[in-house]
Amino acid sequence: MAFVSNAPLVSRLTRRGRLMAKRTCDRRGHAFAFGRFLFRTPTAWEYAAAVAGGSDPAAQRWLGWLADSVVAEPMRGEALRVLPGTGPDWATPDPHSVDVVAIDLVAGRCAGLVSVHAGEDGGPETGGYLAPEYRGQGFGRDLFAAGLLLAHEHLGLSRVRAGAEVGNVASGRSLEAAGLRRAPGPPRYTLPDGRACEAWWYQHDAAWPRACAGPQAKWLAAS
Numbered sequence: 001m002a003f004v005s006n007a008p009l010v011s012r013l014t015r016r017g018r019l020m021a022k023r024t025c026d027r028r029g030h031a032f033a034f035g036r037f038l039f040r041t042p043t044a045w046e047y048a049a050a051v052a053g054g055s056d057p058a059a060q061r062w063l064g065w066l067a068d069s070v071v072a073e074p075m076r077g078e079a080l081r082v083l084p085g086t087g088p089d090w091a092t093p094d095p096h097s098v099d100v101v102a103i104d105l106v107a108g109r110c111a112g113l114v115s116v117h118a119g120e121d122g123g124p125e126t127g128g129y130l131a132p133e134y135r136g137q138g139f140g141r142d143l144f145a146a147g148l149l150l151a152h153e154h155l156g157l158s159r160v161r162a163g164a165e166v167g168n169v170a171s172g173r174s175l176e177a178a179g180l181r182r183a184p185g186p187p188r189y190t191l192p193d194g195r196a197c198e199a200w201w202y203q204h205d206a207a208w209p210r211a212c213a214g215p216q217a218k219w220l221a222a223s
């Protein structure tokens with residue numbers, strides 16, 4: 001997942017405080033509530049905040065992004081303070097991924113990101129991460145449940161899979177708590193930085209998937 005650094009503008013836009021009230025899907029993006037969070041197609045600054053939330057070494061141990069995608073301090077702290085609803089519309093840098101940020105409306109923070117993207121075999125996979133202050137409290141279940149909602153209720157996908165590195169117990173347990181079940185799959189997958197890791201695989205099926213009014217994953221339908 002690429003990341004374009006726009007952090008110097010973040011504080012100016014945050015001060016401007018342009019709040020978006022978007023709560024439903026339309027052709028420009030997705031929006032739905034689940035659990036504590038509003039999940040929404042991010043603005044540029046919301047995306048920067050979410051990426052910052054996955055940029056700490058503990059998360060990178062599992063996510064393995066390329067160095068130029070990782071937000072380093074002091075920008076990481078600044079990006080994490082982005083006020084949800086600020087920043088310009090923005091298109092994901094990965095055309096094969098539909099990303100939504102988890103917005104904590106109570107705290108006014110971007111808490112994480114979940115996506116439905118093309119896996120190594122071209123089929124739909126979900127995955128995501130939480131900002132450090134949101135980990136260890138069971139919110140991973142809501143994050144991955146939102147990934148299932150995105151796949152089945154918004155993108156019209158009947159099956160979605162997820163991979164977790166063997167040993168990432170928090171991820172595996174959160175995926176299972178969200179309703180995914182262990183499934184067979186390739187023994188390994190490769191992280192963006194090139195590291196091959198042993199994989200646990202999960203999947204979830206829906207008999208009657210639906211497509212919403214939001215942007216659709218045409219790249220998956222074509223695969």
Ligand SMILES: CC(C)(COP(=O)(O)OP(=O)(O)OC[C@H]1O[C@@H](n2cnc3c(N)ncnc32)[C@H](O)[C@@H]1OP(=O)(O)O)[C@@H](O)C(=O)NCCC(=O)NCCS
Nearest residue numbers: 059062129130135136137138139140164169170171173174
């Ligand atoms: C993965 C992630 C989304 C999980 O969400 P979370 O809310 O932090 O998950 P939790 O810490 O609540 O852990 C979920 C469960 O696993 C358990 N667990 C976590 N680490 C554990 C460990 N090392 N050993 C045993 N159990 C563990 C927790 O006790 C919890 O148990 P419960 O279901 O009985 O409550 C989040 O930790 C995260 O963003 N991590 C960094 C990035 C990442 O790994 N992303 C996934 C890549 S595949």
